[in-house]
Amino acid sequence: MTTDFFTGERGRLFGLAYRLLGSADDAEDAVQDAYLRWRRVDPGGLTAPGAWLTKAVTNLCLTRLTSAPARREAAAGDELPEPVLTGGGALGPLETVEQRESVSFAMLVLMRSLTPVERAVFVLRSAFDYPYPELAALLELTEANARQLYSRARRRVDTGETRFPTSDDGSMRLTESFMTAVRSGRLELLEDLLVADIATWMDLGDGERVHVRGRAAVRRNAAATLARFATVSDFLLTEVNGAPGILFLQDGEIVGLTSVETRDGRISALRTVADPQRLRYLRTQFAAGSGKPGAAAARRPLP
Known part of the structure; x- marks a missing residue:
C-alpha cells in the first residue's frame, strides 16, 4: 500500500520538482530521494x-536550489531548461493559463531571478493552487509572509516578456506554416508569420548559445538552424512544455527541438535545444512511445 500510494503521487511530485528546478533529471532525483525518505516513515x-x-520534495528542491552549482546556473541565466513532452500529461494537467504558463520555457527562465523560497511559494500557489494557510504551513512561514513572497514573485515574473503559451489548433497550424516556409527555403514567407520583435534562443551545447531578435535576424537564424539539421530524417510536431514544438530526428533519435511561442496569431519566440545533455529526458520519453506519458503526442510528421 505504501508503494502504491507513492506511485499514485509520483506524477504530481515530478511536476512540482520540475517546475522548481527546471531540470527533468534533477526532478527525478528529488522524487527518488523523497521515495527513500518515504520508505523510512510509517504512513499510517x-x-x-x-x-x-x-513538503519532502519541496525541501529537497530548496536544498538543490541553494547549492553552489545551482547558483552558478542561475547566474549564467541563458541556458534553456530541459524540455519535456507534455501532450500526455507528464507534468500534470495543463488546463488553465496558470498551469500551462508554469511549465513554459519563458517562465522557467524567469523564475531563476527569484529566491528559492519565492520560487517555491510561486509554484505552489500559481501551478498547484495551494491556499495560503496550507502553503504557509508547508514552508513554515506565516500566512502574511507567504502572501508577501507570492506578491513579490508575481511582480518579478510579470516584468518579463509576454508568456501564455498555447498548443491549440491555431498555434499548431502556425508552427506547421513556419516549418514549411523554412524547409522550402522561401524565407520571405516568414514575414507574415513572425511578430516584428520576435526573439530566438539556441542552446547548442559546449557553452555555445545564440540569442537574436527581430525578423531579419530570425530569418538568417532560421536558415542557419535548418542547415545545422540538414541531415535529419524526420520533423515531428508535438507539444513541449505546454507549447507547440518541432522535433528533429536522425535515424529515429531526437537531435534537437524548437519550441514555438505565439502571440496574436503570429510567432513571438523560438527556443531551440540541441545540447545532447539537455535532451536526455526528452529522448527517454520519445523512445518509450505511447508507454510514457507525453510521448504519444510526438507522432505527427511535418510536411
Whole structure:
C-alpha cells in the first residue's frame, strides 16, 4: 500500500520538482530521494501523507536550489531548461493559463531571478493552487509572509516578456506554416508569420548559445538552424512544455527541438535545444512511445 500510494503521487511530485528546478533529471532525483525518505516513515502515522510528500520534495528542491552549482546556473541565466513532452500529461494537467504558463520555457527562465523560497511559494500557489494557510504551513512561514513572497514573485515574473503559451489548433497550424516556409527555403514567407520583435534562443551545447531578435535576424537564424539539421530524417510536431514544438530526428533519435511561442496569431519566440545533455529526458520519453506519458503526442510528421 505504501508503494502504491507513492506511485499514485509520483506524477504530481515530478511536476512540482520540475517546475522548481527546471531540470527533468534533477526532478527525478528529488522524487527518488523523497521515495527513500518515504520508505523510512510509517504512513499510517501521517494525517496527510500527500502533504508530507509535497513538503519532502519541496525541501529537497530548496536544498538543490541553494547549492553552489545551482547558483552558478542561475547566474549564467541563458541556458534553456530541459524540455519535456507534455501532450500526455507528464507534468500534470495543463488546463488553465496558470498551469500551462508554469511549465513554459519563458517562465522557467524567469523564475531563476527569484529566491528559492519565492520560487517555491510561486509554484505552489500559481501551478498547484495551494491556499495560503496550507502553503504557509508547508514552508513554515506565516500566512502574511507567504502572501508577501507570492506578491513579490508575481511582480518579478510579470516584468518579463509576454508568456501564455498555447498548443491549440491555431498555434499548431502556425508552427506547421513556419516549418514549411523554412524547409522550402522561401524565407520571405516568414514575414507574415513572425511578430516584428520576435526573439530566438539556441542552446547548442559546449557553452555555445545564440540569442537574436527581430525578423531579419530570425530569418538568417532560421536558415542557419535548418542547415545545422540538414541531415535529419524526420520533423515531428508535438507539444513541449505546454507549447507547440518541432522535433528533429536522425535515424529515429531526437537531435534537437524548437519550441514555438505565439502571440496574436503570429510567432513571438523560438527556443531551440540541441545540447545532447539537455535532451536526455526528452529522448527517454520519445523512445518509450505511447508507454510514457507525453510521448504519444510526438507522432505527427511535418510536411
